[in-house]
Amino acid sequence: MYSTTNKTPKPPGVGIWVSVTLLWGTVFFFTSVFMMKIAANWLQHSVFNPSRSELFNVYGIHAGVLIVFGLAAMLVKNIIEPGNQKQIKRWQDISEGKGEKLFISFAGSIATSFFFTGLTAATFIVSAAILGFTVKITLSVVLLAALLNIGAGLVASLIVGLVFLIAKVGRKKV
Numbered sequence: 295m296y297s298t299t300n301k302t303p304k305p306p307g308v309g310i311w312v313s314v315t316l317l318w319g320t321v322f323f324f325t326s327v328f329m330m331k332i333a334a335n336w337l338q339h340s341v342f343n344p345s346r347s348e349l350f351n352v353y354g355i356h357a358g359v360l361i362v363f364g365l366a367a368m369l370v371k372n373i374i375e376p377g378n379q380k381q382i383k384r385w386q387d388i389s390e391g392k393g394e395k396l397f398i399s400f401a402g403s404i405a406t407s408f409f410f411t412g413l414t415a416a417t418f419i420v421s422a423a424i425l426g427f428t429v430k431i432t433l434s435v436v437l438l439a440a441l442l443n444i445g446a447g448l449v450a451s452l453i454v455g456l457v458f459l460i461a462k463v464g465r466k467k468v
Contacts, residue, residue, distance in 0.1 A: 308368065315364030316357065318450075322410030323356055325446035329411065329439035330431065340435045344418070344427075352421040359417055400451060407447025411440035 327349065334342040344352065415436045422429040 311368040312364045319360035326411040326414035329442040333438035356417045403447040403451035407443045408440045
């Protein structure tokens with residue numbers, strides 16, 4: 295993150311990329327599973343009810359996928375924008391009180407929650423073949439679950455925004 299004591303801010307390193315991807319990927323893994331269960335129940339043409347052991351076995355594979363995804367995202371970001379100046383500018387703006395006030399990346403929350411539902415479904419399908427259990431999820435179940443999961447993404451963004459408000463992150467220094 296951006297530090298007001300650092301005169302020349304550095305772009306985020308591997309540790310930040312991997313830890314943030316693992317954090318949000320884990321949150322959205324569990325919210326996606328919950329939403330896929332609801333969607334499968336509502337649409338009644340898929341069965342999605344993994345056992346606890348299947349859930350945690352798949353999460354083990356998913357964590358590996360998240361690490362690879364975080365590293366790949368970091369590499370792509372560094373190729374597209376060497377030095378990450380836009381991200382550093384955003385951190386500076388937040389530290390000066392110019393960032394979003396309540397939601398942390400409203401549009402990003404919507405896109406992330408939708409994307410991670412698809413990633414979770416894909417991990418379940420691949421993991422089922424590797425681990426030898428059956429998963430039957432239709433595309434309509436995944437899409438409905440992704441739409442439902444947007445609510446979870448907005449709630450997570452709101453919680454982070456509230457934490458920032460309470461901790462006075464991003465308030466203008468007087």
